[in-house]
Amino acid sequence: MAKVVVITxxxxxxxxxxxxxALGAALAQLGQHVVVIDFDVGLRNLDLVMGAERRVVxxxxxVTQGVAKLSQALIRDKRLDKLALLPASQTRDKDALTxxxxxNVITALRKMFDWIICDSxxxxxxxxxxxxxxxxxxxxxxxxxxxxxxxxxxxIGILDAKMMRAERGERVKKHLLLTRFDQARAxxxxxxxxxxxxxxxxxxxxxxxxxxxxxxxxxNLGSPVTFNNPDSGPARAYFDAxxxxxxxxIEMTIPTDKQSLLGKLFGRRAA
Amino acid sequence: xxxxxxxxxxxxxxxxxxxxxxxxxxxxxxxxxAGIEQKLKGxxxxxxGAPVVLDLSSVKLSPSAIGHLVAExxxxxxxxxxxxxxxxKAISGGLPPLVRPSKGVSVDLAAPKAPxxxxxxxxxxxxxxxxxxxxxxVFFPDGDVTVLGSVGSGAEVVAGxxxxxxxxxxxxxxxxSSGNTQARIFCxxxxxxxxxxxxxxxxxxxxxxxLRDRPVQAWLEGNELKISALR
Numbered sequence: 155m156a157k158v159v160v161i162t163x164x165x166x167x168x169x170x171x172x173x174x175x176a177l178g179a180a181l182a183q184l185g186q187h188v189v190v191i192d193f194d195v196g197l198r199n200l201d202l203v204m205g206a207e208r209r210v211v212x213x214x215x216x217v218t219q220g221v222a223k224l225s226q227a228l229i230r231d232k233r234l235d236k237l238a239l240l241p242a243s244q245t246r247d248k249d250a251l252t253x254x255x256x257x258n259v260i261t262a263l264r265k266m267f268d269w270i271i272c273d274s275x276x277x278x279x280x281x282x283x284x285x286x287x288x289x290x291x292x293x294x295x296x297x298x299x300x301x302x303x304x305x306x307x308x309x310i311g312i313l314d315a316k317m318m319r320a321e322r323g324e325r326v327k328k329h330l331l332l333t334r335f336d337q338a339r340a341x342x343x344x345x346x347x348x349x350x351x352x353x354x355x356x357x358x359x360x361x362x363x364x365x366x367x368x369x370x371x372x373x374n375l376g377s378p379v380t381f382n383n384p385d386s387g388p389a390r391a392y393f394d395a396x397x398x399x400x401x402x403x404i405e406m407t408i409p410t411d412k413q414s415l416l417g418k419l420f421g422r423r424a425a
Numbered sequence: 426x427x428x429x430x431x432x433x434x435x436x437x438x439x440x441x442x443x444x445x446x447x448x449x450x451x452x453x454x455x456x457x458x459a460g461i462e463q464k465l466k467g468x469x470x471x472x473x474g475a476p477v478v479l480d481l482s483s484v485k486l487s488p489s490a491i492g493h494l495v496a497e498x499x500x501x502x503x504x505x506x507x508x509x510x511x512x513x514k515a516i517s518g519g520l521p522p523l524v525r526p527s528k529g530v531s532v533d534l535a536a537p538k539a540p541x542x543x544x545x546x547x548x549x550x551x552x553x554x555x556x557x558x559x560x561x562x563v564f565f566p567d568g569d570v571t572v573l574g575s576v577g578s579g580a581e582v583v584a585g586x587x588x589x590x591x592x593x594x595x596x597x598x599x600x601x602s603s604g605n606t607q608a609r610i611f612c613x614x615x616x617x618x619x620x621x622x623x624x625x626x627x628x629x630x631x632x633x634x635x636l637r638d639r640p641v642q643a644w645l646e647g648n649e650l651k652i653s654a655l656r
Binding site: 307 | 555556557558559560561574575577578579580592593595
């Protein structure tokens with residue numbers, strides 16, 4: 155039975171697209187059939203992070219409007235054959251998406267994949283509410299920082315109001331993914347710590363992704379971090395999160411980048 | 426002969442409750458408006474954009490004076506959506522509608538009075554076992570509201586009776602909203618933006634800093650909102 159998961163946050167720039175790519179790739183690397191959908195019509199990014207920007211011919215809007223077939227718009231990943239991307243349109247705006255069109259596409263994708271991961275645009279408007287509308291589960295991406303946490307609180311309230319499942323009175327699983335976490339800074343009180351965030355949001359934790367230059371490096375290479383450097387701290391965090399999403403019980407840790415002694419010394423000196 | 430059955434086209438309507446702020450102008454009006462202006466510079470900013478009703482029971486104004494007052498408030502960002510306690514004849518075109526006429530003015534109702542139905546016994550308390558999230562608004566004019574979780578920053582709870590929050594109160598709590606001066610606010614941890622009982626309010630800046638993050642209660646003593654730690 156396919157699962158539709160929305161990755162959302164309210165606030166922009168917290169790591170929704172990066173997390174969509176990394177979790178999608180991690181699930182595919184674990185043997186699942188995965189499609190990631192870019193709901194950010196007009197400001198598409200997921201194709202870049204996935205390294206497929208030159209392969210976009212037809213997009214999500216074309217499919218909802220019947221201009222192209224789903225099979226024409228889906229881009230199979232060249233590195234991971236179980237991973238596919240449905241890109242957003244760059245030339246249209248969010249009003250081009252209709253609820254009916256989205257439902258039709260998701261219904262068709264449910265028959266083809268195990269996981270349908272929807273990368274929500276920032277904000278709480280149409281694009282974001284359509285991305286969450288037909289989801290079974292939601293992942294709320296949060297940074298350990300007050301404005302991000304408050305926006306996440308707001309988006310959780312909106313999930314409870316706008317998700318079809320919630321409207322039918324069914325339980326909606328909500329997971330918190332804490333990204334860009336820096337344990338040293340949290341310990342110094344420069345960032346919220348994990349307990350603060352959990353206390354405010356009272357939502358179960360899916361994973362803690364450490365702040366790492368590996369994430370930006372992977373994005374710029376157009377390769378999800380779990381594929382680009384599977385041993386890095388963020389990649390291991392995303393693998394753990396993907397396993398938890400699949401129902402495995404994994405102890406919560408904050409994986410860090412492995413550093414050589416020399417690297418540590420240099421790191422100290424630079425800081 | 427019956428007309429062919431028409432597919433029924435039901436008109437959709439929705440019920441929404443809005444918490445309106447009631448302003449009661451007092452003579453002299455010029456000074457009262459100046460007072461409002463002063464408030465707007467401080468914590469009264471929440472009046473801007475909020476639905477506002479003008480209670481004109483303390484003043485006697487001509488239609489043009491009412492129009493002038495509404496325009497003055499509008500100029501300051503306060504949108505008057507209705508008037509109350511004034512003579513219906515004083516309301517001319519262009520003014521906000523009369524929400525409630527002044528007491529003593531008989532309103533001629535064409536329809537005969539319907540028999541008063543037995544008052545429904547509504548539950549006098551509302552229990553919420555989920556947190557109230559940022560941006561959500563809970564409005565329960567009939568009695569107490571109990572929140573088992575937290576009230577998020579930017580969320581608000583409005584109750585006719587008391588408000589009990591077993592988590593952290595970060596947003597706004599307005600108790601005794603329908604004129605209950607005995608209502609209280611309790612919370613397990615206070616980081617509130619605003620507390621109000623029967624219209625008397627305290628903002629975050631005016632709360633004693635030593636009470637932050639502690640379990641507290643708030644109550645009304647005369648015209649003053651008091652807060653103290655619970656333990």
